[in-house]
Amino acid sequence: MLTVRAPGFARLPAARTETRRFSVNAVRSICCLVAAVLAWSAQASPARVKTAEDADAARRHRQVDAIFAPWSGADTPGCAVGISRDGALDYARGYGVSNLEYNVPITPQSIFYIASISKQFTAFSIGLLAQEGKLSLDDDIRKYLPEMPDHGKTITIAHLIHHTNGLREQGQLLNLAGWRGDDLYTEADILWALTRQRGLNFVPGTEVVYGNAAYTLLGVIVRRVSGKSLRAFADERIFKPLGMADTHFHDDHTELVPRRASAYSKREGGGWRISVPHIDHYGSTSLFTTVGDLLKWEQNLLDARVGGQALIASLQTSGRLNDGTATGYGGGLRLSDHRGLRMVSHDGVDGGYRTDAILFPDQRLAIVALCNGATIAPEDLTRKVAEVYLGDRMKNTMPPAVKLPEAELSALVGNYWSPLTDEVVRLEVKDGALRQVGMPTAFVPIGNGAFRPGESTHVWRFSEPAADGPRGLSIKDVWPTTRDFIRVTAPMPTDSALASFAGQYRSDEVDMTYTVRVADGKLAIRWPRRDEVVLEAVGGDRFVGSLGTVTFTRAASGGIDGLTISNRRLRRLRAERLVAPETPRMRVPRPG
Numbered sequence: 016m017l018t019v020r021a022p023g024f025a026r027l028p029a030a031r032t033e034t035r036r037f038s039v040n041a042v043r044s045i046c047c048l049v050a051a052v053l054a055w056s057a058q059a060s061p062a063r064v065k066t067a068e069d070a071d072a073a074r075r076h077r078q079v080d081a082i083f084a085p086w087s088g089a090d091t092p093g094c095a096v097g098i099s100r101d102g103a104l105d106y107a108r109g110y111g112v113s114n115l116e117y118n119v120p121i122t123p124q125s126i127f128y129i130a131s132i133s134k135q136f137t138a139f140s141i142g143l144l145a146q147e148g149k150l151s152l153d154d155d156i157r158k159y160l161p162e163m164p165d166h167g168k169t170i171t172i173a174h175l176i177h178h179t180n181g182l183r184e185q186g187q188l189l190n191l192a193g194w195r196g197d198d199l200y201t202e203a204d205i206l207w208a209l210t211r212q213r214g215l216n217f218v219p220g221t222e223v224v225y226g227n228a229a230y231t232l233l234g235v236i237v238r239r240v241s242g243k244s245l246r247a248f249a250d251e252r253i254f255k256p257l258g259m260a261d262t263h264f265h266d267d268h269t270e271l272v273p274r275r276a277s278a279y280s281k282r283e284g285g286g287w288r289i290s291v292p293h294i295d296h297y298g299s300t301s302l303f304t305t306v307g308d309l310l311k312w313e314q315n316l317l318d319a320r321v322g323g324q325a326l327i328a329s330l331q332t333s334g335r336l337n338d339g340t341a342t343g344y345g346g347g348l349r350l351s352d353h354r355g356l357r358m359v360s361h362d363g364v365d366g367g368y369r370t371d372a373i374l375f376p377d378q379r380l381a382i383v384a385l386c387n388g389a390t391i392a393p394e395d396l397t398r399k400v401a402e403v404y405l406g407d408r409m410k411n412t413m414p415p416a417v418k419l420p421e422a423e424l425s426a427l428v429g430n431y432w433s434p435l436t437d438e439v440v441r442l443e444v445k446d447g448a449l450r451q452v453g454m455p456t457a458f459v460p461i462g463n464g465a466f467r468p469g470e471s472t473h474v475w476r477f478s479e480p481a482a483d484g485p486r487g488l489s490i491k492d493v494w495p496t497t498r499d500f501i502r503v504t505a506p507m508p509t510d511s512a513l514a515s516f517a518g519q520y521r522s523d524e525v526d527m528t529y530t531v532r533v534a535d536g537k538l539a540i541r542w543p544r545r546d547e548v549v550l551e552a553v554g555g556d557r558f559v560g561s562l563g564t565v566t567f568t569r570a571a572s573g574g575i576d577g578l579t580i581s582n583r584r585l586r587r588l589r590a591e592r593l594v595a596p597e598t599p600r601m602r603v604p605r606p607g
Contacts, residue, residue, distance in 0.1 A: 079098070092287065096400070104307070104310065115287060127275075129303070129363050131227075133300050135346060137245065138230075140233075142322065143326070146326060164213065170182070175233050177333075181222070183228065184585050191525045191527060200293065211524050234296075245298055250263060257315055262308045272303055279387060290367030310383055316374055336496075341495065353401070354410050357377055368385075368386070372384075378405055414474075416459045419460045421447060427486070433500045438564055441453075441553065457469065475489075488502070505556075516538055520590035521593050527542050529578075530542070562582070563582030564580070
């Protein structure tokens, strides 16, 4: 007796439902039929699975489209996005407009200036030269850059790569030297500024402060060691081998780039204004590429087809401070944990360009967003896309909010100064939340005197004031070096005190003379070719403005003898007060 059923099918036809007896030939016929059914079923199953996969992919792509929907209009800048999974392109699309003047849409083939994402390619180029024994990461940079000043402490190539070098920020030095935002910035200009500096932000290896000067110098080192420009070297050793045909380091701002996306920032009063950097320097920036090409590079960070596993691993290994503290920054790559998953990333900001590239190595997922509007935050967008793909594997690491009465918030209001960095942060209560003055992000209380800025995991923690001292504030962001502040308790300057600060101040380090004057009851500072900057008093001899903190210094006699300018990436640039020559007195002849 033989009873036959095929999964998913009804019982084979029979006159009755009872068991039937079959001859050998009948059994053979039925077996052939069963084999045919099973073969068909085996072929049909992959099709059903494929259909399910397609449906799942379509669902993901609709969610990605929804994330970028605010930037998908026909009259707004936008983004190109590219997503790869395990080396295969999963999705690529453009949103918004590449050129608002000619109504050219953004596509995955649009070429973007990607700003600081460029740094990893510079670090990789240095790594290739180190592999060949042409340099060592422990070399003193003055071996290749003898024009750099001797600061009394060795700065190594590794210090440049990991932002532990202490160099002052190149763009801010040029701004203080009179360059305007739309001026052409060249490599020669940057070398001019860096070689004039007599001070560092900190002793090399003791802190980590992100900056651009280091990577501009790395680009110069590539040229001097290899005999080729960074553009030619990277093209030959990285871009061509990886098939990145739409990628190059841009070393001539007048060069035509087909399919280039322009960039924009908001115009006061509404609309957009062109915001494209004018620079002829690279290493820290100036890479042009597409989302597709950048995904090829992200894949190389996984499979090391170019460079080999040892070099790729070194790029993804954190630098360390002199005391062994990991910096969380490798070779042009940020190394972090995002909601419980290991993440390798970098962002870029310059002019109106905003870019972000993230890689989850363990899940082999890469996401790239290249945008051309200054109000777009691609790092938020890429992480939302990551949740679409990996949300079921992510943890909720955001500290929960707690409620605080407004009276407790008001007790924290004030000006706080860092003795280490000479920075000032100003805090106010606005719309029921603690905020930095002039900044939109509300601070969310998370308990025990700590706050997080918005949805960030950074922690601002206040300490109770001691009986004989001011309240303290410590800020812990993505970097391991915590910045400590104390509340400013010095009184605000009187009108007569403001007048005593007026005068001229000279800085040979940027070859500039600054004029300080009193205008409408406030101090203002100006220098040639730059708009005047209004300085807000924060107490005593300290003021803040758009250029950072301005602190007036005093001689032993108590008189004002100079000023310093500081911000996060440039500390205590000094200008000496110039004493006006005395007006000769007219000699009056004596009678007789």
